[in-house]
Amino acid sequence: MRAVGFYPGCSLEATARDYMESVKGAAELLDLELVEVPDWNCCGASAAHSLDHRASLNLAARNLALAQKGPQPVVVPCALCFNRLKAGQHELAGGRELLLPEIKAMGADFAAPEIVELNTFLTSPRMIDLAEAGKKRDLTGLRPAVYYGCQGQRPPAVTGHPAHENPMGIDRLLRALGAEVVDWPFKTDCCGASHAIARPDLVHALVGRLYERALERGANCLVTGCQMCQANLDMYQEEIAAGLQREVYLPVFYFTELLGLALGHQQTNAWLGRHMVSPARLLEQSGLNL
Amino acid sequence: MEAMTPVKEGDVTSPPIRPSPDLLERTRAMGEASAAACYGCKKCSNGCPLTFAMDLHPYQVVRYVQLGLWQRLKNCRTIWICASCHTCLTRCPNQVDLPRLMDVLKQMVLAEGAPVSEERVLLFHRLFLDEVLKRGKVFEGGLMGRYLFKTDGPFSPAARKNAVLGWQMFKRGRIKLLPQGTRDRRWLKALRRAGQGGGS
Numbered sequence: 001m002r003a004v005g006f007y008p009g010c011s012l013e014a015t016a017r018d019y020m021e022s023v024k025g026a027a028e029l030l031d032l033e034l035v036e037v038p039d040w041n042c043c044g045a046s047a048a049h050s051l052d053h054r055a056s057l058n059l060a061a062r063n064l065a066l067a068q069k070g071p072q073p074v075v076v077p078c079a080l081c082f083n084r085l086k087a088g089q090h091e092l093a094g095g096r097e098l099l100l101p102e103i104k105a106m107g108a109d110f111a112a113p114e115i116v117e118l119n120t121f122l123t124s125p126r127m128i129d130l131a132e133a134g135k136k137r138d139l140t141g142l143r144p145a146v147y148y149g150c151q152g153q154r155p156p157a158v159t160g161h162p163a164h165e166n167p168m169g170i171d172r173l174l175r176a177l178g179a180e181v182v183d184w185p186f187k188t189d190c191c192g193a194s195h196a197i198a199r200p201d202l203v204h205a206l207v208g209r210l211y212e213r214a215l216e217r218g219a220n221c222l223v224t225g226c227q228m229c230q231a232n233l234d235m236y237q238e239e240i241a242a243g244l245q246r247e248v249y250l251p252v253f254y255f256t257e258l259l260g261l262a263l264g265h266q267q268t269n270a271w272l273g274r275h276m277v278s279p280a281r282l283l284e285q286s287g288l289n290l
Numbered sequence: 291m292e293a294m295t296p297v298k299e300g301d302v303t304s305p306p307i308r309p310s311p312d313l314l315e316r317t318r319a320m321g322e323a324s325a326a327a328c329y330g331c332k333k334c335s336n337g338c339p340l341t342f343a344m345d346l347h348p349y350q351v352v353r354y355v356q357l358g359l360w361q362r363l364k365n366c367r368t369i370w371i372c373a374s375c376h377t378c379l380t381r382c383p384n385q386v387d388l389p390r391l392m393d394v395l396k397q398m399v400l401a402e403g404a405p406v407s408e409e410r411v412l413l414f415h416r417l418f419l420d421e422v423l424k425r426g427k428v429f430e431g432g433l434m435g436r437y438l439f440k441t442d443g444p445f446s447p448a449a450r451k452n453a454v455l456g457w458q459m460f461k462r463g464r465i466k467l468l469p470q471g472t473r474d475r476r477w478l479k480a481l482r483r484a485g486q487g488g489g490s
Contacts (some may be wrong), residue, residue: 010428014466015459041426041472046374047418050393051400052485053321055423062477100484102477154376157385164380190339190375194418197437198410202343202371235455274462 004121005067005074005113006034009081010042016078016227018274022256023077025265026122030130037067037074043084046194054098060088061099064115065108073114075121079226080193082117083151083159089115090158117152119225119255120161123169128176136264138178141286144253145184145219146170147210149229153188164188170225170255177262184217186210191232203232204240211240211248221282222252230254234276251279261288310358317355322394327384328352334378334388344368345407348378348388355391369395370408410441423482425471431456432469 048056192203241248260268442448
């Protein structure tokens with residue numbers, strides 16, 4: 001069993017419990033031990049970088065100092081947490097003037113932790129081989145449009161992503177698992193993220209565009225590796241469809257859930273039961289019901 | 291010389307602009323110097339997914355910074371509507387860091403105490419940051435409750451809608467009832483102290 005560091009982020013402890021459980025399930029299936037960063041803190045998200053740059057940088061720095069102590073790489077399932085940690089490393093390479101003495105005293109080499117987005121880590125050629133070797137059934141009948149969102153890719157100078165306009169990792173994994181992945185141009189378009197609360201109209205407009213294009217391409221489900229994207233695509237589907245004046249039935253899976261489905265993790269049904277748009281009908285039609 | 295025809299309302303040419311380096315200096319002092327590099331290709335605005343909700347296009351924000359037009363910038367919605375998706379910065383031929391510039395402008399508006407055009411966006415950010423600086427982690431349930439209480443009120447249709455959604459989430463085991471935080475919290479006190487005055 002290989003040990004890797006793990007920074008879950010706040011959402012995975014609550015509203016994205018389905019993601020957390022399926023991440024742990026995927027780790028079991030791929031023989032990984034997730035070692036949580038000890039006493040990690042919130043990344044500060046949009047709020048910190050919008051209102052208080054110094055807080056944003058110090059929040060990242062503390063996490064980086066703690067992340068350095070454990071096994072590497074440190075995998076991050078949330079795209080925004082990943083982005084904030086990488087942005088912190090990027091800025092700290094240029095100077096530490098804004099760090100509080102308390103954080104500076106942690107004496108860390110902030111560049112040391114190897115921060116990797118979970119979906120990048122789990123879709124390396126080696127991991128895909130492992131997944132394929134453990135496959136219990138093909139995901140035939142699923143035609144997913146994979147939605148990567150923003151923060152895992154951009155800006156590439158910070159994320160180091162090799163294919164920021166057309167990421168392919170989850171596409172490759174799902175193809176290996178037998179899904180009929182559709183190609184579409186909105187893989188990395190924005191879902192509106194945290195505007196879901198203060199300006200839901202914006203999220204509805206952006207997500208509506210994603211639905212329409214995915215349906216046009218013949219997709220019958222969406223797959224993400226980010227709990228913000230998943231929430232925005234899954235939680236308001238009925239309302240957004242009403243606004244579009246068309247029927248939309250697009251279950252929104254985490255890629256880790258589909259790993260569980262293909263490799264036969266016993267808990268897969270429980271993870272999927274936590275979604276707002278139930279995938280039961282689609283799975284039944286595809287002969288994949290549990 | 292051709293006689294000047296009276297201009298119609300709404301067609302008035304603005305008075306001549308007197309460019310001032312003031313805003314470039316101020317944003318540079320706050321750590322964001324890249325606005326000066328913009329030559330106006332508008333790639334940022336062509337790729338931006340949220341222009342439909344903005345009152346200034348992203349390239350206009352950069353241009354107004356270059357020209358020092360603070361009066362036109364400080365009340366705009368654009369800086370609050372930007373979702374920091376980083377499409378603009380990624381495609382900019384001159385690496386103008388627009389998302390960071392938008393953040394710096396937000397902080398300048400707050401430091402000046404000027405009215406904010408997108409009060410709800412600001413409120414959500416504030417409540418979120420308060421949560422983080424109090425416990426070191428965000429408690430989503432508490433955050434939503436406080437936000438609704440301060441906006442539409444506990445008995446509004448919006449609150450009812452969210453209560454229904456909250457119940458659906460609760461049934462699915464996705465609502466945590468008690469907040470968690472970091473074990474060590476000494477550093478948070480220092481962070482709160484440093485942030486008083488708006489941060490930088």
